């Protein structure tokens with residue numbers, strides 16, 4: 001029996017590590033999605049070398065464009081996907097920067113595109129399928145401007161953008177898990193990983209960051225193995241996962257009322273599912 005996985009963000013870093021770990025099992029057909037066509041095809045070759053009997057693929061997606069995200073759910077029928085992984089991300093010092101969808105770029109990558117794609121998939125996925133997203137489980141703060149500045153148009157800072165994305169992602173993914181109780185849904189915090197993370201940062205930040213990543217970061221392959229083990233043994237419902245692949249108990253920072261408010265405000269900003 002063969003399973004099918006779609007890894008958005010599989011063209012680099014943690015997503016790449018997860019794609020390799022899934023391919024290595026031998027019973028998973030992996031589709032990776034991202035913008036980089038050259039890296040995508042290179043990684044498909046790596047996966048094919050690990051499991052030559054499976055058909056692995058690359059598909060283009062630009063998560064700065066929600067129509068492109070919708071297209072991904074049309075090209076990859078959710079009924080046929082057993083594992084949806086989302087690691088698309090960026091690290092910049094830019095301020096509020098709207099996409100063509102009118103949402104901040106960083107928030108769109110880390111939250112809105114993930115919630116939108118998960119919503120497009122969840123209702124059609126088979127029982128016991130998995131949705132696994134990697135960002136900041138258990139480590140982000142509680143975002144303080146949910147009511148007065150949901151989109152961060154006035155209170156944007158690097159910390160607020162990080163806190164809002166993690167805070168919203170927990171709420172959104174938990175809501176999806178509640179709506180689709182036969183699925184296993186999780187948000188993971190990967191710890192410090194030696195990846196291409198920060199490629200969008202100016203050189204004066206990247207230069208000292210890269211040696212620190214090499215010395216103190218775990219490899220993307222090791223992180224991918226840990227995350228993949230965790231995602232394969234997830235129970236149904238919603239879980240938070242730490243950098244060692246263990247469940248974080250009591251890690252949710254939002255109240256039920258905050259979760260409902262986040263989902264309601266999100267729906268007003270996203271296209272219909």
Ligand SMILES: NC(=O)c1ccc[n+]([C@@H]2O[C@H](COP(=O)([O-])OP(=O)(O)OC[C@H]3O[C@@H](n4cnc5c(N)ncnc54)[C@H](OP(=O)(O)O)[C@@H]3O)[C@@H](O)[C@H]2O)c1
Nearest residue numbers: 009011012013014034035036062063088089193195196197
């Ligand atoms: N590395 C760490 O230490 C660390 C720690 C905590 C949290 N995280 C979080 O974990 C996630 C993955 O990080 P990483 O270290 O693997 O980063 P990475 O190596 O920079 O990979 C980022 C991935 O996101 C994709 N991406 C970026 N913009 C995109 C867009 N517009 N549309 C579609 N895909 C896009 C990239 O693909 P293309 O370039 O091909 O589009 C790439 O595959 C991020 O959310 C990051 O914030 C990382």
